[in-house]
Amino acid sequence: MTEEIKLSRRLLQVASYLPKGAIFADIGSDHAYLPCYVCKQDPSARAIAGEVNKGPLASAKETIHTYQLSDVIDARLGDGLSVLQQDEVKQLVIAGMGGALIRSILENGKDKLGSVNLIIAQPNVDERNVRSWYLDNGYIIEDEAILEENGHIYEIIVGKKVEDTYSLSEQQLLFGPILLTKRNALFNKKWNSERNKLVRIINQMKNAKEKDTVKIGQFEEQLKWIEEVLRNGSNDN
Template sequence: MNTDKLSARLAAVSKYVPKDARLADIGSDHAYLPCYLAKNEGLPFAIAGEVAKGPFQSAEKNVLAEGLAGVISVRLGDGLEVIEQGEVDCITIAGMGGALIASILDNGKDKLASVKRLVLQPNISAISIRKWLIENNWELIGEEILEEDGKIYEILISERGDPHRPYKKNPDMELLLGPFLVQKQDQTFKKKWTAEMKNWLRIFEALEGAAHSSETNNKRQEIIAKIKLVEEALKIEDS
């Protein structure tokens, strides 16, 4: 394992972890992120949490091989179960679906009292996380979008604050696309949402051929609404 170099995705996540943080990395993927931060950024303490025995053993092996057992505690458990109250002030959760990340945070709310920052990287459905943050008084303070190996990832950074602050111009659009990402609109953002629109159109056309029911009608209306939001967002940039 080369802890001096992370994948582009994890390197982007690592930028948002404060150097003096006490970190919990949930679903730690061989403990790559905490090992990198401990070796290269002087991270003082980290928990690498894994829910399955195989990944837990792999993370434990890597931490021992790097001589970091005094800094990184590898723990087996579901979500935030691996954290004691007051033990960490930053949590990273990367490489899962947005709905799963939101449920992990929701199930472990009692562990968040001492946490100052959340760095979250959903593979899909970032909107699920944005909604959870608003409902639980976390303010989104930054976002990043990047492409690696043909896949596009979003990173959401959040701290305690006013959860509604970032959503000023068009909350529905900003919830779906990301308030900071809509503002910046780089090429990766445009690529992601152009592809999403094409996919929704394919689904819409398939539904057109399906038997009409209230469920399919609702699904069609939902798709039309999302396409309109994306079209409007992309036109903002073109106008």
């Protein structure tokens, strides 16, 4: 008997945003655990598992075969959204990469996004890059989550395609418009850590022989935002 698929908390949260009957792509799918879990839970779901390297693709195909899901999940080799045909999927998952890489995958594959009404991104770092791409390309931030796993704090950012234009402040792009409203203990923990890192960086830059005053100014402004948010957050609790 095949073992039940066990997803990490991070991927379980990602999976929870997919609707019933999802027709989705998981880009950078690795072992294809996420699409296999979703399609096992929901027999009406269909998935494409995209991988840029042959090793992980072989692992994905093996997982799909083990769980007898070859009729509903297709594992494909290719860079980013090049694995997709136009209008082939309605939802897109990109998890476990840096925000800049996620942004470039979305930007380079824009011609494949015509029918994609939901993007679930989980950047490991640089979440602002993902939010600003959503903003520039007609996706409203419908939901956000923050969670900790194995000593790392992750954010999940869900973008929904909309007709209307909308705007976000620089602070909302940095902290997340929904996370900023919730401001839970984990949010405060993350931004306390980021504040400490930023203080160290600013001090190092100020002590350098050649000072980048523009960059120092940008970092100091960001530090001010973080300290304001943390101050407000502590008043709310």
